[in-house]
Amino acid sequence: MKFADTLKTLPEFAGTRIVLTDAAGAEVGTIANAPGSAGSFRVYAYLLQQYGAINAEAAAEGLAIFAEHTEDASRHPGKHPNIDRLIGLMASGAPLNARIE
Numbered sequence: 001m002k003f004a005d006t007l008k009t010l011p012e013f014a015g016t017r018i019v020l021t022d023a024a025g026a027e028v029g030t031i032a033n034a035p036g037s038a039g040s041f042r043v044y045a046y047l048l049q050q051y052g053a054i055n056a057e058a059a060a061e062g063l064a065i066f067a068e069h070t071e072d073a074s075r076h077p078g079k080h081p082n083i084d085r086l087i088g089l090m091a092s093g094a095p096l097n098a099r100i101e
Contacts, residue, residue: 002067002068003039003067003069006065007039007043007065010046010065011046011049012042013046013100014100015033015041015101016032016033016034016101017032017033017041017100017101018031018033018041018045018098019099020096020098021096021099022096023095028096029081029085031044031082037082040082043062043065044062044098047062048098048100053095053098054086054098055089055095056089056090059086059087059090060090062083063083063087066080070087073087074087
């Protein structure tokens with residue numbers, strides 16, 4: 001299934017952004033609920049709801065949800081930073097905490 005089709009099956013979430021933090025509590029990124037990143041916001045919010053954090057299992061599901069964009073991100077590092085983050089998490093195994101604001 002393509003990303004756009006899968007995205008339609010995910011619940012909507014209220015909030016303006018997701019704040020991602022490492023194990024020490026340091027902020028390592030944000031994802032705005034705004035044009036250009038609203039799809040990533042929705043995916044990460046869903047993963048947070050399902051897993052309580054963005055761990056390796058959540059990252060694997062997220063990469064599957066991003067579908068064709070995951071392949072594009074693998075070929076073009078930096079083009080899809082929110083997918084790059086999940087790919088990196090799969091490699092490092094270091095989970096991220098997250099909160100919706």
